[in-house]
Amino acid sequence: GQQLNQSPQSMFIQEGEDVSMNCTSSSIFNTWLWYKQDPGEGPVLLIALYKAGELTSNGRLTAQFGITRKDSFLNISASIPSDVGIYFCAGLGPGANSKLTFGKGITLSVRP
Amino acid sequence: GAGVSQSPSNKVTEKGKDVELRCDPISGHTALYWYRQSLGQGLEFLIYFQGNSAPDKSGLPSDRFSAERTGGSVSTLTIQRTQQEDSAVYLCAAGGGSPAGGNTIYFGEGSWLTVV
Numbered sequence: 001g002q003q004l005n006q007s008p009q010s011m012f013i014q015e016g017e018d019v020s021m022n023c024t025s026s027s028i029f030n031t032w033l034w035y036k037q038d039p040g041e042g043p044v045l046l047i048a049l050y051k052a053g054e055l056t057s058n059g060r061l062t063a064q065f066g067i068t069r070k071d072s073f074l075n076i077s078a079s080i081p082s083d084v085g086i087y088f089c090a091g092l093g094p095g096a097n098s099k100l101t102f103g104k105g106i107t108l109s110v111r112p
Numbered sequence: 113g114a115g116v117s118q119s120p121s122n123k124v125t126e127k128g129k130d131v132e133l134r135c136d137p138i139s140g141h142t143a144l145y146w147y148r149q150s151l152g153q154g155l156e157f158l159i160y161f162q163g164n165s166a167p168d169k170s171g172l173p174s175d176r177f178s179a180e181r182t183g184g185s186v187s188t189l190t191i192q193r194t195q196q197e198d199s200a201v202y203l204c205a206a207g208g209g210s211p212a213g214g215n216t217i218y219f220g221e222g223s224w225l226t227v228v
Contacts, residue, residue: 031215042118042203042219043155050215088155092215097162100145100205100217104154 006089006103013079014111021074023089023103028069031092034061036085037105043088047074079110116141116206118220125227128193133223135187135204143208143217146179146189150200161187162208194227201225 005024013019023032031050035043047058049065049072056063062075072091076083089103115138125131137144146158157171161181172178176194181187191198201224207217 033217035219042221043205045216045218048216090217097165098215099157099160099162099168100143102155102157 004089004091004101004103006087006106008106009104010107010109012109012111015079015081017079018075018077019079019108020076021087021089021106022071023073023091024071025091025101026070027093029091029101030069030094030098032063032065032072033090033092033100034063034072034074035088035090037088038085043086046087076108081110081112084108084110116204116218116220118202118204118223120223121221122224123226125194125225127196127227130190130192131194131225133189133191133202133204133225135189135206135220137185137187137204137206139185141206141208142184143206143215144181144187145205145217146187147203147205148173148200149203149222155203158189158202191225194225196227199225199227 033048034046036046037043047056047063052065052069053067054065060077086105086107088105090100092098117136119134142163144161147155159179160168176192179189201222203222204220205217208215
């Protein structure tokens with residue numbers, strides 16, 4: 001089945017730094033979704049990407065849909081303490097009944 | 113998020129009892145997923161409903177787990193004869209429509225199940 005690779009499992013950065021997270025797949029996707037999960041909450045959608053090469057921003061967040069359709073990245077600029085959480089990537093493959101596939105998530109810690 | 117409601121938000125049950133968890137998406141959400149997440153872990157796929165197609169049940173961990181979706185809207189996840197290892201948060205996600213409209217999936221806040 002389709003698998004998404006997210007690594008490393010954890011990242012530690014200093015407040016104010018930029019951070020980039022990558023998500024790769026062995027198969028192509030038509031949609032890439034990035035979520036953030038705070039403790040005790042459900043994942044919240046950050047950015048949705050629908051077209052190869054698409055670059056989309058949401059405040060300090062920027063995400064891109066890779067040209068090969070097998071990868072996506074999420075950048076967070078000028079990190080702040082509330083950026084702490086688990087970041088999941090997810091993809092939808094071709095086909096009307098394609099099932100959403102998730103990466104294992106990256107836990108981000110931000111040191112004040 | 114985006115209108116996906118889950119209930120109960122918290123449930124404590126005795127081992128061996130049955131539980132039902134409910135997911136109420138916005139009308140028109142053709143896709144509906146159930147996931148399980150243990151503390152500090154990733155998302156474990158359980159079951160996927162898409163429109164009128166037969167559900168993908170490939171993630172259900174045992175025959176004690178079942179789910180249905182009535183009228184293409186509300187879904188219920190049932191766990192029979194609960195075990196302590198069933199303790200987790202159960203997340204529902206829904207959304208989608210035609211691919212041309214973008215396949216955006218939104219999560220509910222989850223149902224936290226504790227089996228004692």
